[in-house]
Amino acid sequence: MYDMKISDSVVYIGVNDKTIDLFESQYRVPKGVSYNSYLILDDKTAVMDTVDKRATNEWLKNLDKALQGRSLDYLVISHLEPDHASNIQLLAEKFPEMKLVANAKIFAMLPQFFDFNIEGRTVVVKEGDTLCLGAHTLQFFMAPMVHWPEVMVEYEQSEKILFSADGFGKFGALDAEEEWTDEARRYFINIVGKYGTQVQALLKKAATLDIQTICPLHGPVLKEDLGYYIGKYLTWSSYEPEEDGVVVAYASIHGNTAKAAEKMAQILTEKGAKAVKVFDLARDDMAEAVASAFRYDKLVLLGVTYDGALFPCMEDFLYHLKIKTYRNRKAAIVENGSWAPMSGKLMKAYLESMKGIEICEPVVTIRSAMKDGDTENMKALADTLLA
Numbered sequence: 001m002y003d004m005k006i007s008d009s010v011v012y013i014g015v016n017d018k019t020i021d022l023f024e025s026q027y028r029v030p031k032g033v034s035y036n037s038y039l040i041l042d043d044k045t046a047v048m049d050t051v052d053k054r055a056t057n058e059w060l061k062n063l064d065k066a067l068q069g070r071s072l073d074y075l076v077i078s079h080l081e082p083d084h085a086s087n088i089q090l091l092a093e094k095f096p097e098m099k100l101v102a103n104a105k106i107f108a109m110l111p112q113f114f115d116f117n118i119e120g121r122t123v124v125v126k127e128g129d130t131l132c133l134g135a136h137t138l139q140f141f142m143a144p145m146v147h148w149p150e151v152m153v154e155y156e157q158s159e160k161i162l163f164s165a166d167g168f169g170k171f172g173a174l175d176a177e178e179e180w181t182d183e184a185r186r187y188f189i190n191i192v193g194k195y196g197t198q199v200q201a202l203l204k205k206a207a208t209l210d211i212q213t214i215c216p217l218h219g220p221v222l223k224e225d226l227g228y229y230i231g232k233y234l235t236w237s238s239y240e241p242e243e244d245g246v247v248v249a250y251a252s253i254h255g256n257t258a259k260a261a262e263k264m265a266q267i268l269t270e271k272g273a274k275a276v277k278v279f280d281l282a283r284d285d286m287a288e289a290v291a292s293a294f295r296y297d298k299l300v301l302l303g304v305t306y307d308g309a310l311f312p313c314m315e316d317f318l319y320h321l322k323i324k325t326y327r328n329r330k331a332a333i334v335e336n337g338s339w340a341p342m343s344g345k346l347m348k349a350y351l352e353s354m355k356g357i358e359i360c361e362p363v364v365t366i367r368s369a370m371k372d373g374d375t376e377n378m379k380a381l382a383d384t385l386l387a
């Protein structure tokens with residue numbers, strides 16, 4: 001059992017998953033991921049969300065140990081995504097007297113995932129409602145689209161704990177030795193990034209509460225310097241860049257466009273760019289490239305023409321940026337094509353379909369391998385980008 005002390009009455013019963021290949025079947029998690037679940041022990045006992053089915057056995061052991069022979073009165077369901085909700089039926093069958101605490105949307109969606117009778121076992125809560133457990137009282141706040149429509153969060157009034165569902169989550173098992181920000185950003189931008197407006201609405205509600213601890217459904221419990229984490233969420237959800245810097249993202253088949261990308265990065269550094277991050281879109285982690293594009297205020301795309309279209313990994317990158325509502329950045333384009341270059345036009349069209357992207361002119365065209373004239377054109381493009 002992972003030992004994470006929250007308080008005498010609130011016990012961590014979640015599980016680290018270090019063997020999953022892809023979280024949500026798409027995100028690489030080289031340091032794993034945690035499915036967090038908590039038990040509140042008071043006059044009444046309450047479990048705050050279950051865990052992924054990959055973690056059922058370990059979670060049940062943690063729960064049994066933490067309950068110390070007591071029964072379970074409530075299961076609070078914040079979110080129905082299976083990485084948290086997989087064990088609802090199992091728990092309901094194990095504790096036949098246990099009540100399910102959730103909002104109306106959750107109860108409406110729950111039968112889609114399970115096949116058991118919830119009649120007589122539901123406690124339906126709405127915005128601002130409270131549930132008294134003894135000395136502890138949970139208050140419920142709806143958080144639609146953070147990250148599904150049924151999501152809610154809970155504020156425990158006596159210990160001032162926010163159970164924040166996916167909010168403030170992070171990739172990485174709890175014993176991963178890494179700082180919070182990079183993997184929390186990669187998680188946020190890729191998983192919740194599309195719903196900035198809804199995250200802002202939740203942060204507005206949270207600002208009215210005196211929060212001393214944040215208990216998310218993934219990643220570490222946050223107890224100190226909460227202003228830092230909330231500040232990052234305010235920035236990320238507003239789509240404003242965090243830092244001055246350039247992401248150079250390239251799609252190269254045989255290496256010529258890769259060489260141009262490295263040259264562009266060198267030019268940008270020589271011209272004083274504060275940070276330059278280069279991504280080979282065919283090989284580097286796509287989620288990291290997307291998160292980095294949101295982190296910095298400038299972007300350079302270098303892409304080949306392939307079958308008269310974009311090379312698939314560039315198309316994939318731009319699709320991700322668009323769907324995560326990338327906006328309010330400055331961008332420059334370098335295309336490559338040996339006989340009929342098209343990628344510049346196509347990359348530009350993608351960027352033009354996003355809000356507030358300032359595209360530097362002109363698009364630089366390389367014909368196959370980079371020549372001296374191309375370098376000069378890229379220098380001029382770098383000047384425009386950094387101006």
Ligand code: FEO
Binds near residue numbers: 148
């Ligand atoms: Fe961690 Fe949206 O589930």
